[in-house]
Amino acid sequence: MIGGVQAKVLLSQNEYGLYLDKIFEEIYGKELEPKYKLVRERDGMLKTSAEVKWLEFNKDGRYKADFEDIAVGRSLLMSPFNHYFTWQTTLVTEIIEEKQGYVKFSTENSVYELFKL
Secondary structure (H helix, E strand, C coil): CCCCCCCCCCEEEECCEEEECHHHHHHHCCCCCCCEEEEECCCCCEEEECCEEEEEECCCCCEEEEECCCCCCCEEEECCCCCCCCEECCCEEEEEEEECCEEEEEECCCEEEEEEC
């Protein structure tokens, strides 16, 4: 790359539409096919994501750790895992129902259902 020159964002097109150049994908990442679906009970809001994490925070509200499993006191974060994440819930207050590929839970201000697709 030449100093002082902005890198180009490359797109290509085929019969199905536009797609990202492989180099762009490697640098910036590309959201994969959704594997999770989150539905908020009160208004039916729907969010999808390729991956999820359950975050835990210290008493001062700073990030402490992330986990693959839900637990009371954790917050759901939907991918991508950067500043442009899809959705983050408030802290889980109750796990209402949990079974293979599904969990219904309450947070500080909402009730959600998370499905593994």
